[in-house]
Amino acid sequence: METTDEATMSKYYSIEPGNFILAGEAAEQIKKILKQLGIDAALIRKVAIASYEAEMNLVIHSVGGRLILNVNPQEITIIAQDDGPGIKDIELAMKEGYSTAPDAARELGFGAGMGLPNIKRYSDRFAIQSAEGEGTRVEMTFYLS
Amino acid sequence: MTVEEIVAELGLKVLTGREHLKREISSAYCCDLLSRVMSRSSKNSLWITIQTHPNIVAVAALVEMACIVIPENVTVDENTLAKAEEEHVVILSSSMSAYTVAGKLYSLGIHGA
Numbered sequence: 001m002e003t004t005d006e007a008t009m010s011k012y013y014s015i016e017p018g019n020f021i022l023a024g025e026a027a028e029q030i031k032k033i034l035k036q037l038g039i040d041a042a043l044i045r046k047v048a049i050a051s052y053e054a055e056m057n058l059v060i061h062s063v064g065g066r067l068i069l070n071v072n073p074q075e076i077t078i079i080a081q082d083d084g085p086g087i088k089d090i091e092l093a094m095k096e097g098y099s100t101a102p103d104a105a106r107e108l109g110f111g112a113g114m115g116l117p118n119i120k121r122y123s124d125r126f127a128i129q130s131a132e133g134e135g136t137r138v139e140m141t142f143y144l145s
Numbered sequence: 146m147t148v149e150e151i152v153a154e155l156g157l158k159v160l161t162g163r164e165h166l167k168r169e170i171s172s173a174y175c176c177d178l179l180s181r182v183m184s185r186s187s188k189n190s191l192w193i194t195i196q197t198h199p200n201i202v203a204v205a206a207l208v209e210m211a212c213i214v215i216p217e218n219v220t221v222d223e224n225t226l227a228k229a230e231e232e233h234v235v236i237l238s239s240s241m242s243a244y245t246v247a248g249k250l251y252s253l254g255i256h257g258a
Contacts, residue, residue: 020198020199020200021199021224023200023203024200024202024203024204024207025203027203027207028203028206028207028232031207041188045188045207045208048207048208049183049184049207049208052183052203052204052207053180053183056179056180108179108196108198108200109177109178109179109182109194109196109200109201110178110179110180110200112178112179112180112181113180114178114180114181114184115180118180118183118184121184
């Protein structure tokens with residue numbers, strides 16, 4: 001990758017709550033962009049899985065939100081931000097197997113309680129901010145070298 | 146083994162991706178929880194699931210699976226089939242249960258990821 005400012009790019013995807021038909025499209029787009037940029041396949045897999053989990057969290061749990069992809073010569077960053085309702089207990093939400101997904105989502109195979117743990121596992125740097133009644137912001141970073 | 150060989154050995158029905166049957170299958174995974182499937186299955190794997198909604202296509206495409214096998218002749222959503230053709234995802238169907246499909250694949254030498 002070139003080490004100029006031109007190699008820095010940013011993409012924005014609006015995520016519709018409750019739309020399970022469109023769900024996954026943003027993650028698929030992100031994956032296609034990274035492929036075009038010639039990123040290593042193993043790294044693309046990690047970013048794609050983390051993006052998909054973040055996208056599904058927005059679809060299942062939020063009142064609406066967005067995924068933002070930033071790529072520069074050093075790292076890939078994905079920010080998942082929503083407008084609520086916020087997470088009551090972040091520590092619990094980070095626990096593998098814990099889920100507050102409604103039955104409708106569980107019937108489709110979601111709600112395994114692995115979304116946030118998977119994002120943390122696959123990213124090199126992970127940060128989450130949330131408060132009940134406010135939005136949630138998850139930032140995941142993947143190093144390119 | 147290729148998808149085509151599995152189709153012949155197990156008598157599977159090809160629902161989508163007929164032009165991609167030469168794909169090589171490296172391993173198999175059986176689960177209906179999408180997060181688990183994403184993190185445990187690998188590229189070129191075969192995935193057995195009873196889920197039939199469009200998101201299985203997103204999962205299979207993201208992981209670059211060789212194919213999905215739907216057991217027990219469960220009807221697959223029209224939306225799922227259309228999306229699978231678009232994303233070049235192979236969906237196969239069987240009258241057998243997931244357990245039997247997995248057992249037959251194992252005896253053919255296809256093991257877990």
